[in-house]
Amino acid sequence: MPVSSPVSSRTHCPPAPGRVPFLGHGPALLRRPLSFLEGTRTSDPLVRVGFGPIGLLLANDPALVHRLQVDTDTFERGRFFEALAGNFGNPLITARGHTHRQQRRTLKPSFSRGSVRDHVEVIGAEAETRLGGWQPGRVVAADQEISDLVAAVVLRCLCSTELDRATVRDMRETMYAISRRLLPQTLLPRVFGTVPTAGNRRFAAAVNRFHRTVDRLVQERRADPERHHDLLGALLAARHPETGAPLTDAQIRSEFLILLFAALETTSTSLSWAVFEATVRPQVQRRLQDEADAVFESGPLTYARLADLTFTRKVIDETLRLHAPMLFTRRTRREVTLAGVTVPEGAEIGYSPRAVHRAADLYDAPRAFDPDRAGPDDGTDRPRGAYFPFGTGPHRCVGEHLALTTMTVALATLAARWDLRIAPGTGRIREVNSSLPHLSGLPLLPTPRG
Numbered sequence: 001m002p003v004s005s006p007v008s009s010r011t012h013c014p015p016a017p018g019r020v021p022f023l024g025h026g027p028a029l030l031r032r033p034l035s036f037l038e039g040t041r042t043s044d045p046l047v048r049v050g051f052g053p054i055g056l057l058l059a060n061d062p063a064l065v066h067r068l069q070v071d072t073d074t075f076e077r078g079r080f081f082e083a084l085a086g087n088f089g090n091p092l093i094t095a096r097g098h099t100h101r102q103q104r105r106t107l108k109p110s111f112s113r114g115s116v117r118d119h120v121e122v123i124g125a126e127a128e129t130r131l132g133g134w135q136p137g138r139v140v141a142a143d144q145e146i147s148d149l150v151a152a153v154v155l156r157c158l159c160s161t162e163l164d165r166a167t168v169r170d171m172r173e174t175m176y177a178i179s180r181r182l183l184p185q186t187l188l189p190r191v192f193g194t195v196p197t198a199g200n201r202r203f204a205a206a207v208n209r210f211h212r213t214v215d216r217l218v219q220e221r222r223a224d225p226e227r228h229h230d231l232l233g234a235l236l237a238a239r240h241p242e243t244g245a246p247l248t249d250a251q252i253r254s255e256f257l258i259l260l261f262a263a264l265e266t267t268s269t270s271l272s273w274a275v276f277e278a279t280v281r282p283q284v285q286r287r288l289q290d291e292a293d294a295v296f297e298s299g300p301l302t303y304a305r306l307a308d309l310t311f312t313r314k315v316i317d318e319t320l321r322l323h324a325p326m327l328f329t330r331r332t333r334r335e336v337t338l339a340g341v342t343v344p345e346g347a348e349i350g351y352s353p354r355a356v357h358r359a360a361d362l363y364d365a366p367r368a369f370d371p372d373r374a375g376p377d378d379g380t381d382r383p384r385g386a387y388f389p390f391g392t393g394p395h396r397c398v399g400e401h402l403a404l405t406t407m408t409v410a411l412a413t414l415a416a417r418w419d420l421r422i423a424p425g426t427g428r429i430r431e432v433n434s435s436l437p438h439l440s441g442l443p444l445l446p447t448p449r450g
């Protein structure tokens with residue numbers, strides 16, 4: 001197959017299914033990326049995917065997928081993260097080793113359990129106002145409402161501020177556009193996206209607006225004499241790991257932007273899927289309601305009481321299994337033998353959380369939504385690396401507690417207030433291609449609970 005560097009001819013790895021002469025996997029990738037990536041998971045631990053001059057190995061074996069994430073001596077972030085970071089002025093997220101550890105030290109306090117615990121009240125109040133305040137019997141675009149809620153929560157936690165609805169919606173559209181472009185940016189030649197088409201120009205203008213919004217936040221904060229203990233405060237106080245210099249406005253902007261992206265896209269998409277899965281399953285919705293009633297009966301939610309929302313948490317865990325990101329990458333830092341294949345330094349290796357999470361050899365009825373499915377801590381004999389919604393190893397998600405807390409509070413608030421159903425007359429709700437597949441829409445009809 002016509003895969004040139006960086007995968008050398010010494011690699012004897014079978015091609016992924018779906019390849020056609022001359023064009024490799026290009027047509028399958030462009031036409032049906034979701035089913036294509038799921039279909040790449042064969043019994044071979046490592047397969048090749050190729051399109052024109054770009055070649056990628058794809059890891060199928062959970063143990064291998066696990067190693068890609070934890071063995072940072074051998075693997076660094078690859079094309080996916082470079083494509084992502086390129087949209088944001090190359091923040092430190094793609095850094096490695098000492099620089100990366102320093103960056104995490106700057107970020108972590110803002111996302112620790114303690115810090116998230118302090119935010120539970122804010123999250124509960126936002127959820128109550130935004131989701132509890134829907135008009136009975138009036139159809140709501142729930143995916144947009146959920147995005148607005150998550151944006152409000154994340155902005156409050158990251159920079160103790162609020163933005164007007166129009167700005168938040170504009171930011172959301174831009175992030176969505178970035179998310180949609182990530183897969184082609186990762187898998188297609190770099191020239192993609194640089195051709196001055198109308199679409200690319202619109203995209204560049206939207207990214208610039210996004211930059212200006214964050215620049216304004218940074219300038220306002222610099223002018224504010226009060227000290228804030230949030231992420232923006234931490235970034236302003238941070239020193240560059242190599243030079244010791246404070247971060248420039250441009251550096252703060254890129255760090256801040258990528259965090260907004262990492263937080264908003266993932267949390268709002270996952271929460272929308274959780275609401276969808278519960279709405280189309282009356283029994284699941286009823287169990288969520290019973291649980292929420294019991295917990296809210298003794299007053300507003302506190303961090304400690306979140307532990308009582310066990311079924312709510314199972315719904316979220318199962319959502320994160322079924323609706324996982326399409327593809328992440330790593331790049332080899334040295335020659336290494338993987339599943340009997342010699343892989344040279346500089347080779348790109350992808351892995352698909354979505355494909356692994358939906359694998360028939362790892363999960364019974366893998367495409368079914370089953371919140372009662374045994375989880376990773378329930379003594380299953382599923383291998384390590386079969387479930388990793390927040391990744392694992394040194395790059396494990398820093399926002400995990402914030403994301404889980406936001407989703408749990410929001411889902412419980414909805415369950416306590418409303419009987420939800422998909423608005424009558426809605427066509428099929430589809431998955432839309434994106435680095436984390438979105439819903440095509442979520443029009444809901446809320447009825448107050450009796």
Ligand code: HEM
Nearest residue numbers: 262263266267270389390391394395396397398399402403
């Ligand atoms: C449902 C919501 C979320 C999901 C499913 C998710 C998923 C992930 C995954 C899988 C990774 C690991 C990527 C890798 O191994 O290369 C990751 C990393 C990361 N996430 Fe999240 N995330 C979510 C929410 C958040 C939130 C709320 C924030 C921040 C406020 C955040 C910030 C980050 C950052 C900064 C990293 C990079 C960590 C590093 O490289 O050291 N994420 N996330």
